[in-house]
Amino acid sequence: MRLSRYFLPVLKETPSEAQIVSHRLMLRAGMIKQASAGIYSWLPLGYKVLRRIEQIVHEEQMRAGHIPMLMPTLQSAELWRESGRYDDYGQEMLRITDRHGRDMLYGPTNEELITDIFRSHITSYRDLPLTLYHIQWKFRDEIRPRFGVMRGREFLMKDGYNFDVDKDAALHAYNRHLVSYLRSYERMGLQAIPMRADSGPIGGDDTHEFLVLAETGESEVFYDSEITDLRFGDRAVDYDSVAECQAVLEEFTSRYARTDETHDEATFHAQVPEARRRSARGIEVGQIFYFGTKYSEAMGAVVVNAKGERVPVHMGSHGIGVSRLLGAIIEASHDEKGIIWPEGVTPFHAGIVNLKQGDSAADAACEGLYKALISKGFEPLYDDRTDRAGAKFATMDLIGLPWRITVGPRGLEKGVVELTSRRNGESEEMSPEAAVDRIAQIYG
Ligand code: ATP
Ligand code: MG
DSSP, X not given: OBGGGSOXXXXXXXXXXXXXXXXXXXXXXXXXXXXXXXXXXXXXXXXXXXXXXXXXXXXXXXXTTOEEOOXXXXXXXXXXXXXXXXXXXXXXXXXXXXXXXXXXXXXXXXXXXXXXHHHHHOOBGGGOSEEEEEEEEEEOOOSSOBTGGGBOSEXXXXXXXEEEXXXXXXXXXXXXXXXXXXXXXXXXXXXXXXXXOOOGGXXXXXXXXXXXXXXXXXXXXXXXXXXXXXXXXXOOOXXXXXXXXXXXXXXXXXXXXXXXXXXXXXXXXXXXXGGGEEEEEEEEEEEEEEEETHHHHHHTOEEEOTTSOEEEOEEEEEEXXXXXXXXXXXXXXXXXXXXXOOTXXXXXXXXXXXXXXXXXXXXXXXXXXXXXXHHXXXXXEEEOSOOOHHHHHHHHHHHTXXXXXXXXXXXXXXXXXXXXXXXXXXXXXXXXXXXXXXXXXXXX
């Protein structure tokens, strides 16, 4: 993309309505624009990152054997009356009446719809296990939408639902989700710690929330500091192996880590030596639930098991806050100049800054770099405007591309351009060809 032809409405002033750094930076970097309270338009740069996060979520869900689909945003109230949640959900649910006077709602989550799909088509344990998921917009009429995309009213969520013949099988699905979530967050450059949580209005038994530690987080958390040393890394886990998934769950959840809803001071003290006790704030970026037969019993989702008995199917639901993740990543990765995207989610792989637009050598070298990167499958953002170098650097720093290639007449006389890391600011001179190779290596 050439910046002269892109739509990147960066703001010079710090927007006064934004209270936390990720919200400020998303507005300043021209990523989002508020449409109304808690509802945002995703401008091109923000949309690009949103899509990259979504892509990682899809890849990791499919790797775990979970099946993508798409359910609508608008739902009929009928199903919610069957589960009993139409009245329970309260004012967070946006209720709509259509022209025929039928009660509709904008889905805050999808347990009812998916259970209805399941019961319409599946009657035998032979069709299990089954995990279906979608990535779809949700609406929750939050009493206090704030912090930009972190607590929106309309937000993008991945929600997945497992259907299993009994509790053991459903717990394997739970563990599979835990593993796939650890992998997903790490690919986004995040450490998200599974913490024992409270089940809330969805209801249930086993549940963990995934929290990114950040001062601006809305949740209070208590944990054993050892847990922050755990990394999933690039280990290969066989998602069909009950033992392997269980081992990961044990490794990542055996140490004390809880949100304030389940925190217990006495247990904390008994389990964790004082030097390792931490209390901090965290951003909830996902949650997994096993809730057994709550919906299947209420809605009659029954299968015949191997013994020929009719049993309600065991279920769980598992969510990732796709749009909230942009805010969480920025909270975890920024400096005073702007965003620092982890390579896994960056909107463009590298920025190209032409220090002297109009200089024939500089223009030609930039064009060469731009085309070479594209031909290798990368997306560069080429600042081909006639602005001052300082302004170009400031924009690149603000929007946070992890790598910048700076091209100017003086360097080109020596045959070099400069490759700069956004994270540590270190620069290295090299030939344009070497810079392209280096980018290819980094993202390889
Ligand atoms: P919270 O406690 O933050 O209100 P929740 O526990 O009600 O969230 P879930 O039903 O677990 O949310 O939804 C799954 C994920 O969707 C959450 O972990 C979070 O990352 C994201 N999410 C929930 N509510 C919002 C919101 N209002 N804006 C943006 N993302 C949200
Ligand atoms: Mg939650």
